[in-house]
Amino acid sequence: MTSPSRLQRAFARHGVALQRDGAVYHVRRADRQARILLPADLPLEAKAVTQLLDFAGVGWPDRPDPVRCACATPDFHPGSLAPVGSIVATDPDVVIPAAIGTDIYCGMRLITTGLRQDELLAHEPRIVEHLTRRLLVGETDVPVPAIAFRALFERGPQDCLEALAAEGIWASADRDRLHREVAACVGLDGLGGKVEYAPDHLVAGRDRVRAPDLGTVGSGNHFVEFQTVDAVLDRRIAYSAGLRLGDVVVMIHSGSRGVGFHVGRRWMDRARHRWPAGHAHPESGLYALRGDDAAECLEAMGTAARYAWLNRVVIAEWVREALESCVGAGGSRLVVDVPHNFVSAEHGMHLHRKGSTPARAGEWALLPGSMGDASYLVEGLGHPDWLWSCSHGAGRAVRRQVIRREAKDAASSSWRCVTLREERRLQEHPSAYKPIGPVLNCQEEAGLLRAAVKLKPWLTFKA
Template sequence: MSSLPRLEKALQRQGIHVERSQGVYHLRNEHAQASVLLPATLALEAKAVRQLLDFAAVRSPDGHHGVCKACATPDFHPGGIAPVGSIVATDADFVIPAAIGTDINCGMRLITTGLKQAALLPQQDALVSRLTRALLENGRDVPVHSAAFRALFDEGPAAFIDRVAPQGLWAQVDRARLEAELAACVGLDAFGGSARYAPDAHVGNREVFRDPCLGTPGGGNHFVELQVVDEIFDRHAAYRVGLAPGDVVAMIHSGSRDVGFYVGRRWMDRARQAWPAGLKHPTSGLYGLAGSLAYEYLVAMGTAARYAWANRVVLAELVRKELAELCGATASRLVVDVPHNVVLRENGLNIHRKGATPAHHGDLALIPGSMGDASYIVRGLGHTDWLSSCSHGAGRSVRRQALRRLKSDHANAGWRCVTLREERRAEEAPEAYKPIGPVLQAQEEAGLIEAVARLKPWVTFKA
């Protein structure tokens, strides 16, 4: 934990004023203001404060459009450009591509397996071997015709499910179940899309495109994790989604991979290029888009967001396939699929969430801890002060570079990390993250969420 008086003095020298009241940091400088929900036991980081206020100050060149509100959840920490855990609202004709970045629709998908941990324990080694090959060793067979990708981008997820050819993985996918599960995907029906914004490789004239990124978790903090339902807090909500103590579930954290990078980078560049010649550029280096360009960005972003949904679907279906072949398990169901890095139109505003999750009243959300800490299924309460959002995890407390030299011993921890890159064990060690308890408690006490169930980690797969 940093010394707040010392931090306050350092920030004041930079023209930033900090006040704390009832668990909330109120930040302001001459250009903007923002709020951060953060327990006193967790550090407020100066770099993240500066990043949040920079985004809160973004305006269009003519000054007619800009940020209406900026806030952050308790997983708040510095990002590459935008701070993680931040929520920025702009008017309906304005967007800030850099607030979302390139990992568009990085999000979480949680499925049940229909199996208890006790039933799977005797087959744990065989299951880990199968999933390692499918998820990490390119042992998947996921052919997709370009026509199916075009249907995904131009028409939407339902069209993709309908058009994908029954080959490889798709030959054994329950399409009716996938179609029914669309209703449990938060925000998915709000994304537009167009094949003209997708990479040429996905929408060309190939009979079959074996996309090297489709069905891969990606690096960093992305994962596929087998978890066990440890405790139920709301038995009615848990019953509705088919959860009981001892159940094994699979949590998937991944995004739009190369498609998101392609879209995000192009539109961040375009926002900078659209700045009027001869007008002084913003000192923050952050640019928004207004009017027709804002609309175009939302369509391009939706294109990548739809791909991220498909990527998580494939990862989930790979898990389902291996469980069906090994154990005969066919009772899996989707609990929820939620986005993180997207812009959604809500109440007449464009809500940009960077590492924050929609938490509208009654909707489920997922808050993972670390691969050695619990994760939670929560129900949103739609708190308007926090733009109907909650955290997307515990949040990093130590940068990856600082952990690469550490060799932590988790041999008897009760969970297991499977990875082909040894540095991941250090970079993503539980010590790298904030404890999930205070992060969850702060949001419950502030009225953002209610906990539904706690999940404990069992086996984590990291690329």
């Protein structure tokens, strides 16, 4: 018998048994277990493993095991409650609100510009100035009547688009294109929603509503990034996506903003209050909902998810407005919009994806790297062992508090960040993230996805 490795001994001190089989870690604590896909040269963090096993053990005194499977992809790292890059599958009548948190339906949206980089370089200063005002300063004009918000939350995106008046950003928007683009949004057609779960100020009355966070990027790792097509790895997918070598695209990473916070906090509180009286609360502080409570929670999350969709639509329209104003281009189209922070009913279970992207067979997904590393358009292969999912990017390697002290070379010719706050440039320094190469290759080798198009960062906006 071989002696335990240093890593096994280290995890044993946390009460975690660990075994490695190729690129897969199997972890266990008491009666809880999970598996993690991670290249050998990337670190396995004890806090993230502990968080994953905590979620694998969520239940009630009379029903201790509603979690059927817990796993993680190579962008795996600690989160505030749930580890980022994890997927937790529960019984179909169970929802764990804290597994998603408050940034419900956060996701990525990729649009083409119809232009090449050499066509945009002469216009770059004006584009930067225009988008700085819209994305960073907050000079926005997004009139949305309460009736359109009610249509969005109650009936869905198509009805919302019909209810928008042709003013502000909507005056120049191509409505037919926006209607068509709904079909390219992964998972959007399966969402429910209800007006009663939305913040009152968005749906009351008949007048225009001021939603100051609509069309905003948000903090943390959210961004708007101009990228160039650096390599075509699958010509079939590239052709279907309308992407050619040298094309400029724009990737948008944002979520449900204030509506997500409103919904997420309310339902995490509901789950805690539903804990049966007379029983000690779980040491992890994690709670689940079941039955009617779980069904209502899903509808509330769907309400926030629809707002996340509209938020990314508005940001994309800011980009299109800038291109039209500065270049006169009108050839932009949506490639894909895909979430990575939501609960969905699949395969007779509820899949909770926390910083994890659907990678069902034939569906497209987006894997961003960092401001200094490539991003990828990929095709999912639908691997059941990894709950039909893949990573939502490279994953953070260094905490923001640490990287602020260590990132001394923030000014770099290899990557460019437009921001009004210098600390954002430091917090999101490329060295804070794992290299995208091993993260991507590991998932290709394991059969989770197929890389299709490599995208090189050109210009990143951070709020």
